Amino acid sequence: MSSEPSPSSSRRPLPLLLEHHRASIIGLVFAVSALLLHFIWHNPYLATLTAAIGIALLSLTVSEAAEVLAERLEEPYGSFVLTFSAVVVEIILLFMILLTASHNPGSLETVKGGIISAVIVDMNVLLGLAVFIGGLAFKEQEHNEDTSSTYTTILLVASSALLVPSILQQTKHSDEDLLLSSIIIACVLFVFYIIIYIFQTKTHSHFFKSTARSRIFRYKRKLGNDGDEEEEQYDLFDTLSTGWNFFMIFVLIALIGVVAEVFASEGMRLVETYHFPVGLAGLIIAIISVAPEIATAIKAAKNDQIQRVVNIAMGASTASIMLAVPILMGLSFLTATPLTLDFNTLQIGALILTIILAWKTTDDGYTNYFEGLSHLIFFVCYAIITAFM
Numbered sequence: 416m417s418s419e420p421s422p423s424s425s426r427r428p429l430p431l432l433l434e435h436h437r438a439s440i441i442g443l444v445f446a447v448s449a450l451l452l453h454f455i456w457h458n459p460y461l462a463t464l465t466a467a468i469g470i471a472l473l474s475l476t477v478s479e480a481a482e483v484l485a486e487r488l489e490e491p492y493g494s495f496v497l498t499f500s501a502v503v504v505e506i507i508l509l510f511m512i513l514l515t516a517s518h519n520p521g522s523l524e525t526v527k528g529g530i531i532s533a534v535i536v537d538m539n540v541l542l543g544l545a546v547f548i549g550g551l552a553f554k555e556q557e558h559n560e561d562t563s564s565t566y567t568t569i570l571l572v573a574s575s576a577l578l579v580p581s582i583l584q585q586t587k588h589s590d591e592d593l594l595l596s597s598i599i600i601a602c603v604l605f606v607f608y609i610i611i612y613i614f615q616t617k618t619h620s621h622f623f624k625s626t627a628r629s630r631i632f633r634y635k636r637k638l639g640n641d642g643d644e645e646e647e648q649y650d651l652f653d654t655l656s657t658g659w660n661f662f663m664i665f666v667l668i669a670l671i672g673v674v675a676e677v678f679a680s681e682g683m684r685l686v687e688t689y690h691f692p693v694g695l696a697g698l699i700i701a702i703i704s705v706a707p708e709i710a711t712a713i714k715a716a717k718n719d720q721i722q723r724v725v726n727i728a729m730g731a732s733t734a735s736i737m738l739a740v741p742i743l744m745g746l747s748f749l750t751a752t753p754l755t756l757d758f759n760t761l762q763i764g765a766l767i768l769t770i771i772l773a774w775k776t777t778d779d780g781y782t783n784y785f786e787g788l789s790h791l792i793f794f795v796c797y798a799i800i801t802a803f804m
Contacts, residue, residue, distance in 0.1 A: 436651055439479075442472025446674045459681040466678035467699075470671055471706045474504050477667045478707035480660050483652040492616065493723075497711065498731040499738075500664055505533055505704040506739050506746075507672045511679035512700070513743065516752040519683050521693045523752060526743065528697025528801070531762040533735040534570075535797055536701045538769045541709045542728035543790025546776070549716030549724070550784025556721035560780030561622040566729035567774040569611060573736045574766050576600050577756055584757035597756040601744040608737035625722035626780070694761070694801035705731070721782055729773070761804070765797050 446469035452462035481500040485493030509526045516522040549556045580597045588596075615623055652660055686696050708727055715723040740756065747754035758766075772793060776786035 436476070436479075438472050439476040442469050442476060445469035446473060446670060449674055449677050453677040453681060459685060462677055463681045463685060466674050466681070467703055469674050470504070470508070470678060471703050473667055473671050473674070474501070474704065475707040475710060477501075477504065477664055477671070478711050479650075480652045480664050480667070482711055483650070483655075484657060484660050484664075487657060495612075495616075495730070497708065497727055498734050500668070501704065501708045501731055502734040502739055503668055504671055504707075505529070505701070505735065506742055507668070508675050508679070508700055508704055509739070509743055510746050511672075511675045512683060513747055513750055513752075513754065514676075515679055515683045516750060519687050521687060521696075522683055523754065524693040525683065525686070525696045525700070526754065527756075527758055528694045528762065529700045530697075530735065530740060530743070531758060531766055532694075532698040532701035532801075533705060533739070534732040534766055535769055535794065536698070536705045537708070537728050537732045537735065538773050539790040539794035539797070540702070541705060541712050541731075542724065542773065543787045543794065544709060545712040545716035545724040545728075545787070546721070546782045547784045547787030547791065548713055549719070549721055550782060550787055552717060553719055555781050555783050556716070556719060557626060557781055558722040558725050558777070559622065559624060559626045560778060562722070562725050563729065563773070563777035563780075565614075565619075565622050566725075566733060567770055567777075569607075569733055570729070570736070570770045570773075571767070573604060573607070573733070574763065574770060576604060577736070577740075577758060577766075578763060580756040581758050581760075581763055584755075590755075593755050593757060594753060597744065597754070600756055601741040604737045605741040608733070608741075611733065611737070623726060625720070692802060692804055694804050695798075698798060698801050725777060761800060769793065 445465045449462050449466035449469050452458045452465060477500050478497065481496045484496045487493075488496060509529050512522050512529070513526050516526075546556075577600065579600055580593055583593055583596050652663065655663065682696070685691065686693065708731060712724045712727050715721070715727075744754050744756075772790065776782065776789060
């Protein structure tokens with residue numbers, strides 16, 4: 416696909432463009448409403464609610480622009496754009512909550528819960544829902560088994576690394592030892608992520624490319640239809656050049672950052688006032704940040720592109736641990752309370768069990784609806800536990 420707009424795209428009617436991007440417009444309305452409710456009308460309940468909806472819808476717009484870039488850049492770079500844009504939103508949300516830690520002790524636990532919950536949601540809700548829907552439509556879907564094998568290995572190693580500060584916390588080491596070990600582990604994870612990037616894009620990029628062509632696209636091509644023409648006909652991002660799409664993503668993420676500040680300050684105040692479980696608060700934050708990826712994954716599953724689903728789910732989970740953790744650790748030193756990586760037993764246990772489940776459901780290169788349902792049931796169990804802790 417060309418990175419420059421086609422001549423016909425400039426003649427697309429404005430009303431149809433607005434209709435195609437209805438979610439973006441609604442997201443802007445909710446974002447502005449959240450700012451007004453926070454700064455002028457001082458309504459914490461509606462400010463938190465409208466901010467959450469605005470962030471989710473604006474993040475969906477970010478994912479739409481990223482999806483256009485992903486189609487142009489192809490794999491594995493395409494999945495990097497999709498996952499990186501989502502992880503940036505996650506980092507912004509969690510950092511805004513981290514800024515409230517000086518007057519809200521529960522903020523640190525919410526951030527830790529948000530980090531782990533992002534992986535839980537990616538690997539169980541996103542992967543599970545997409546595999547379930549794709550399995551109902553196609554009975555079985557094929558993906559590159561090297562992809563899931565590599566990612567589950569990476570995630571198991573990363574989870575083991577996160578165990579180090581947690582074990583030190585249980586063995587009664589000093590706070591200085593805990594902080595130092597957290598810094599070392601964060602640096603190790605970041606270096607490991609750089610090596611993974613080289614592995615994925617340079618030396619072993621074939622591990623992350625599809626081994627089967629979409630049956631939907633093959634059928635539409637056979638009928639003389641490129642499959643996406645009808646949907647992309649009025650897509651603004653498809654008419655923009657690659658550079659402008661990157662610029663639009665940057666602007667949208669900056670706007671999300673402003674609204675995230677409202678969500679964090681008002682939301683954490685409500686959590687403290689009503690003694691809302693911090694683990695469940697972290698889970699809700701993860702769902703908000705991952706929602707756009709879920710929509711993208713479901714669309715890919717319906718188009719028989721399960722390889723993209725695996726790349727998004729596992730790639731985003733990898734970035735959530737190996738990129739978000741070091742960045743949040745670094746940013747925490749700008750606040751009064753540095754972040755440590757002493758996750759609780761439930762979080763580490765659920766993380767490791769999630770990775771094992773993903774390994775078992777994807778290791779043969781085929782997925783079906785039962786495997787997707789297994790991930791969804793696991794998530795429901797985790798959500799129940801966090802709600803009652």
